[in-house]
Amino acid sequence: MSEQVRDRRRALLELHVHLEGSLSPLLLRTLAERYGQPGVPAACLTPDGSRYLPVAGFAQFLERYKAVVSLLRTPRDYHEAALGLGAALAGQGVIYAEVTVGYGVMHRQGVATEPVQLALHEAAAQVAQERGVRMLWQADAVRQWGADAAWKALEAALRCGPGLGVVAFGVGGDETALPAGDFAPLLAAAAREGFGTTLHAGETGGAASVRDAVLAGAQRIGHATAAGGAPEVLAMMAGAGVFAELCPGSNVATGAVGGYAAHPLRAFLAAGVPCCLNTDDPALFGLSLRGEYERAREALGLLEVEERRMQAQALSACFAPAGIRADMEARLAAGP
């Protein structure tokens, strides 16, 4: 078997992907038509509607994200988004994904979270049956909207719980807006209820933002990029076994790093921080998880043995219940 064929068949795990950032251009146009909002695809997509436009920095990315999210209004919309993401994941050989859903955003837009979560759960069951991809859900609050709104998001997530596929709680948004410590009681409460916990940090903030996220009790850090230049923070993560959900292609797209070769992946590996690669917002950035590993191999010298270790570490760090975890372990071990 050629190396290329073997690579295409190797199973991958995705731990940091936002449902809202995975909306295909076709679905975005469909939703825009459904709600009479032609301005959204006009602002976000190329003139032929086939691709998202490149973003010029993080602020513009947040604006685009908001525009896309404004078109997700009903359980049907979310159901279609989840089916689309499931198909995209299957096409890349992804066998397991923890998908972030903006509970905080839904509350702010007046969308009831429980009917949406039921629709997502049903879509995930369909994707598992038809495509063999397991999708579980991480409810997300928005950092800049504060702890009170985040508590509401957590309470809604707990009402849904593992019965509807929700296994984790996280806080994303603007990490520079409020200290991670403000959310420490939330993370502790989520963990007490059996949820996994994550915080976005070190994407637009510095290494101190990652340190503060670890001190706030997050089990995993989304991005953590800035920690790559701070050996003491890497050592802290490695010592505490805090997992880094690295998103190099996303960091390149938003300008968080100057180019793919500038991503500090190798510093994380050298420091022994458990980590894997992720797409973050694959449709918005035109990324695939398979493509991320290929680029890491080309630009950062990622070795096959390191890639395999990352999948094993992702499995250890995932928030899946034991049955699904055992199934994924067997599929990873089976290899290509």
Ligand SMILES: [Zn+2]
């Ligand atoms: Zn993210």
